[in-house]
Amino acid sequence: MRAVERAQAGDARAFEVLYRENVGRIHALCLRMSGDPATAADLTQDVFVHAWKKLGQFRGDAQFSTWLRRVAVNFVLNALKSERRRRLRVHTTDELEPFDRGEHMRPVETRLELEDAVAALPPGARSVFVLHDVEGYRHKDIAQMLGVAEGTVKAQLHRARRLLREALVR
């Protein structure tokens, strides 16, 4: 019996195997989507606990890693949306003006600097950039995940790329 089937039957050791195989990818996703290491550490835990609860819904139509990544994306988007709503009560975080030029971003030459620049993007643009240009999801899929029109996804993606491009050339 495969690890995923044993895990579905409640075998925690099999679930640990699945965790070891997938955690690096899921943590990278959480880190880039949240832009914050402490939030990412919490999200990584939450995603795997959530996946454990939802294991019964995995039907084997796709690879387990693909299913888990989709579960993680949806979970992280919901968590970030809730967090953003909470913060919006205090101040607006995703307004265009403070971010519309890349001046607040440090120059990008290395991979680590790109990671930092992605973390500094406004949240909406960051999510779309990570999902499209790093994770490889299509506009249509991202629009569905976010519950917005494809045009909105493209606009956020182009905005993220423009900000990063400006940081790249300085």
Add this chain to the structure above:
Amino acid sequence: MNGHPDDERLNDWIDGLLEPADAEAVEAHVSACEACRAGADRLHALLEMAAALPESIDPPAGTWEAIAARTVELGRTRREVLRSLRLPLAAAAVVLVAVSAGATALLLRDAGRAGTGSTVAVAPVAAPAGGPVLVAAEDTFEREYGRLLAEFRARQDALDSATVAVVEENLRIIDAALERARSALQADPGNRALPLLITETHRQRIAVVERALRAATPPQRSEA
């Protein structure tokens, strides 16, 4: 092509989203225009860097231990829920409800059995509490259902397509009933009948898949 392609057009060109004629026009312009070529080169460079970011980043130490502790707690809750459900259900009055008689007849025909319908026991009293207890119970049912369904999907080719369609239709109906019961419970959290209805609907769903699975499984040949 007149003028420089705007940012959106340049992005669409690089993402391969333009129609062939449009793409050719942008390509011709970019190859002739130094400013646009520089912009396209920067975009390419950015996308190459993004694509080269590591797929995997190690989480902080202790992440698995924290997850394991939380999943053990979930498992413990689940066992307690199952224990708590057994007694009230055994003691409860039983109402027989005919469910998906047509589907059952088809399945029994395929399995080579005689029968006219299915009966499902519904206990009208001693409903389990809602809240975390129900969530844990639902979790248990979902996992068992997922396991059985995966097994059925692996074997469903042994059944004719009409039977499979009936099974799918019944599962859709039960899924919709579950959703309605959950919505009703959200609207009326103090209702003690609804948690029981939800758990019983889970049982019905599992029973349908179990019957379908039996029908799709060839009979074992006796060695004796």
